[in-house]
Every structure is written in C-alpha cells, then in structure tokens.
Amino acid sequence: MTRQTFDQELQRLQDDLLSMSSIVEEALVKSVEMLKQRDFVGSQRLIAGDQVINEKRFAIEADALTLIATQQPMAGDMRLLAAILEIVTELERIGDYAKGIARINLLIGEQPLVKPLIDLPVMAQKARYMLHRSLEAFAQRDAVLARAIPKQDDEIDGLYNQIYRELISYIMEDPRTIEGANYLLWVAHNLERTADRVINICERVVYTVTGELSELNSDQSGIESVA
Amino acid sequence: MIREQEVSGDLQDLRGELMALGGIVETMLLESVDLLKRCDLDGLERLGDDERRIGEIRLAIEMGCMHIISTQRPKERELRTAVALVEIASELERIGEHAKRVARANSLTLEHHLRRPLVSIHHLATEVQAMLDKALESFVRCDVAAAQSVLCDAQALDALYRTVYQELLVVMSSSPRVATQAIYLSRAAYNLKRAGERVTGIAEWVSFAVVGTMGDAHPIRREPVPPSEVSGQAAATI
Numbered sequence: 103m104t105r106q107t108f109d110q111e112l113q114r115l116q117d118d119l120l121s122m123s124s125i126v127e128e129a130l131v132k133s134v135e136m137l138k139q140r141d142f143v144g145s146q147r148l149i150a151g152d153q154v155i156n157e158k159r160f161a162i163e164a165d166a167l168t169l170i171a172t173q174q175p176m177a178g179d180m181r182l183l184a185a186i187l188e189i190v191t192e193l194e195r196i197g198d199y200a201k202g203i204a205r206i207n208l209l210i211g212e213q214p215l216v217k218p219l220i221d222l223p224v225m226a227q228k229a230r231y232m233l234h235r236s237l238e239a240f241a242q243r244d245a246v247l248a249r250a251i252p253k254q255d256d257e258i259d260g261l262y263n264q265i266y267r268e269l270i271s272y273i274m275e276d277p278r279t280i281e282g283a284n285y286l287l288w289v290a291h292n293l294e295r296t297a298d299r300v301i302n303i304c305e306r307v308v309y310t311v312t313g314e315l316s317e318l319n320s321d322q323s324g325i326e327s328v329a
Numbered sequence: 330m331i332r333e334q335e336v337s338g339d340l341q342d343l344r345g346e347l348m349a350l351g352g353i354v355e356t357m358l359l360e361s362v363d364l365l366k367r368c369d370l371d372g373l374e375r376l377g378d379d380e381r382r383i384g385e386i387r388l389a390i391e392m393g394c395m396h397i398i399s400t401q402r403p404k405e406r407e408l409r410t411a412v413a414l415v416e417i418a419s420e421l422e423r424i425g426e427h428a429k430r431v432a433r434a435n436s437l438t439l440e441h442h443l444r445r446p447l448v449s450i451h452h453l454a455t456e457v458q459a460m461l462d463k464a465l466e467s468f469v470r471c472d473v474a475a476a477q478s479v480l481c482d483a484q485a486l487d488a489l490y491r492t493v494y495q496e497l498l499v500v501m502s503s504s505p506r507v508a509t510q511a512i513y514l515s516r517a518a519y520n521l522k523r524a525g526e527r528v529t530g531i532a533e534w535v536s537f538a539v540v541g542t543m544g545d546a547h548p549i550r551r552e553p554v555p556p557s558e559v560s561g562q563a564a565a566t567i
Binding site: 174180187188280291 | 384395398408412506508
C-alpha cells in the first residue's frame with residue numbers, strides 16, 4: 103500500500119468515526135427530549151437503534167486493526183490508530199448512556215415527572231457540544247482545543263449539582279418522591295458521565311498529537327466526583 | 330517456528346504486565362471501601378497515584394500489543410490474545426476509576442455513619458475483587474469455563490447491589506435528614522456494580538481470546554442504567 107493509499111484509508115476511518123459520533127450526539131440529545139415529551143415510542147426506537155452504534159464500533163475496530171496488521175505504521179500513525187480504537191469505544195459507551203436515558207423514560211412510564219425538565223435538556227446540549235468539539239479536535243489534531251474542552255465540564259458539573267440539590271429538596275419535603283427523583287438523578291448522572299468520557303477523548307487527542315500523557319480533569323470536588 | 334515463539338514470548342511478557350495491572354486494581358477496589366469506612370481523606374491522594382500508574386501501564390500494554398500486531402503479524406489465537414490484552418487493560422483502567430469514585434464518597438459522608446449499608450458495600454467490593462481475580466486467572470490459564478462462571482457471579486452481584494440499594498432507599502425515606510449521604514453511598518454502591526459489569530466484560534474477552542466468540546454478556550450489551558433497582562417489576566417488563 104502506498105503512503106497515499108494509507109493516508110486515504112486513515113482518512114476514511116476518521117470519517118467513519120465522525121459519522122458515528124454524529125449518530126451518538128443525536129441519540130444523546132434526543133433521549134432527553136423524548137423524556138421531556140414522554141415519547142415512549144421514540145425511546146423504544148432509540149433503544150433499538152443502539153445496535154447500529156455497536157455495529158459501527160466493531161466495523162471501525164476491525165478496519166483499524168487490519169490497517170495496523172498490514173501496514174506496520176510508525177509511531178505517529180500508530181498513536182493515531184490506537185486513538186481511533188479508544189475513541190470508538192468511548193463513543194459506543196456514550197451511546198449506551200443515551201440508551202440508558204431512553205430506558206428511564208420507559209421505567210417512569212405513565213407517572214408524571216417530579217419536576218419540569220429544564221436543566222436536563224441544557225445539560226444534554228452542553229454534553230453534545232463538548233463531544234462534537236472533542237471530535238473536531240481529533241480531526242484537526244488540535245491539542246490546544248483538546249486541552250480547552252474539559253473546562254466546559256465545570257458548567258455540566260454545576261448543572262448536575264443544581265439538579266441534585268433540587269431533587270434532594272423534593273425528597274426531603276416528600277419522601278414519596280424518592281423513586282421519581284432518583285430516576286431523574288440517574289439521567290443527570292448519565293449526562294455527567296458522558297462529559298467525563300469526552301474528557302477521556304480529549305486526553306487521547308493530546309496524547310496522539312504530542313505523545314504526552316496528561317490528565318485533563320477539571321475540578322472534581324462535590325457530588326459529581328462520585329457519580 | 331522462531332517467529333511464533335517470538336510472538337508468544339512477547340505476548341507472555343505483556344500478559345505479565347496485565348497481571349501486575351490487575352493486582353493494583355484489585356488492591357484499589359478493596360482500599361477504596363476501606364477508606365470509605367475509615368473516613369480516611371489522605372488515602373484519596375494515594376489512590377490518585379495508583380490511577381496514574383494504571384494509566385501508564387495500560388498505555389504500555391496497548392502500545393506493546395499494537396507493536397506486535399504491526400511487526401510480527403500474529404495469526405488467529407495470538408492476534409485475538411493481543412486484541413484481548415488491549416481491551417482487558419482498558420477495562421481494568423475503568424475499574425480503577427470506579428474504585429476512585431467509591432473512595433471519593435467518603436469526603437461526603439463524614440457527618441453520618443450509615444453503618445449497615447457500609448458493611449454491605451464492603452461485601453460488594455470483596456465480591457467484585459474475587460470476580461476480577463477469577464477473570465484474570467482464567468485469562469492466564471486460557472480457561473473459558475472459569476471465565477463463563479464469572480458471568481454467574483455477576484448475577485449474584487446484581488442481587489447484592491439491589492439489596493444495598495433497597496437498604497439505602499429505606500434510610501432515605503425513614504430519615505430524609507441523611508438522604509444526601511445515603512445517595513452518595515448509593516453512588517458508591519453503583520460504582521462497584523459497574524466495576525462488576527466491567528469484570529464480566531473481561532471474562533467475555535477471555536472467551537474471545539481462547540475460542541474466538543463472545544457470549545450474551547458482551548460489554549457492548551451492558552447498560553449503564555441501574556436495572557430494576559428502583560422498580561423491579563417495571564424493569565422486568567421492558
């Protein structure tokens with residue numbers, strides 16, 4: 103395989119990764135929107151659609167491994183291929199979080215939500231934006247951008263804490279709301295974990311570009327750090 | 330023949346590194362709950378050091394495997410072993426992250442000692458550690474039957490987790506004053522449950538390495554939502 107063909111193959115893999123990311127981003131935002139609209143059919147569709155994400159993961163993994171096995175890539179290209187293997191796993195797991203939120207919608211069923219959904223959709227949008235930017239950083243090999251993205255996690259943590267306190271106040275006022283409040287806490291938890299996985303992607307981008315391992319965790323004090 | 334021995338020897342070295350990584354993670358799991366019980370905040374820093382070491386070893390294993398795949402072109406079982414090594418190292422790193430999250434709960438529960446749930450959480454941690462030990466051992470011995478038995482252990486772990494969660498729900502409803510602490514502890518328990526699910530992921534990779542197939546408990550089929558912990562009947566119908 104010529105260098106040009108190898109580069110084309112790498113580019114194709116990267117395009118596949120970006121396309122998979124778009125599907126995951128959409129699933130994440132839609133999962134919360136469906137919860138807000140109490141759209142059970144949509145949630146069931148989203149759960150079934152997770153299989154497509156899983157299949158894409160394995161297809162990209164297989165292609166990356168084939169390229170490694172057949173082309174004997176050097177250090178930089180090897181880091182790039184290893185990064186694709188890592189990012190594809192993180193994307194698949196973020197897809198699982200979206201599926202988890204869809205399942206919570208079904209679990210809540212006909213029961214009314216214990217509070218109106220205002221902050222959770224905002225949290226989902228912010229997580230989606232972080233994810234999108236992290237893949238942009240990867241595509242452009244932009245370590246500066248990758249280092250900057252985790253700072254946005256503070257906003258997500260802030261929203262998580264706000265939702266958490268609000269739900270606790272509901273529980274304290276009326277212990278009968280425990281079940282409903284817990285469901286919504288798990289939704290917030292899944293969105294917060296999504297942001298953590300985006301940070302893993304950012305760390306991997308920095309490693310790919312610079313060859314240096316770095317921890318990009320933002321402030322980890324508070325409830326969010328045990329979620 | 331020489332090439333095969335070379336591949337096999339290199340993979341064996343990486344397997345050794347994986348076992349060392351597993352040892353650190355197992356210790357971390359038990360220590361995390363110990364710190365939680367003792368409300369030991371200083372220990373958290375130590376776990377942070379462990380986490381960094383884990384990250385370095387994991388990356389070394391990953392790069393070692395990529396190098397073998399790239400330069401020695403292993404076939405069939407050896408190739409599967411190399412892929413499994415990468416995946417298992419990644420799962421171990423995530424289990425370490427779950428352990429750290431368990432320990433972090435201790436800075437949030439200082440005011441109230443919820444003793445009974447803490448005992449149950451300790452039990453959860455020892456179960457996960459035993460499962461991990463068994464899964465790693467099955468990798469070394471290429472023992473698919475032992476790996477599959479980890480999946481049965483996971484069911485028992487789920488049941489134990491549900492018991493802990495119910496205990497904490499009772500605490501929350503009977504004493505809303507400590508609801509916050511109980512929720513923190515529920516997160517600690519949930520992290521242990523997730524760690525257990527990652528161990529089943531490891532067991533599946535062992536099967537993949539040895540026989541080339543994965544069972545129903547493949548990690549991609551696991552879901553990060555607490556199934557049926559709040560409403561067992563409702564979850565069972567979905």
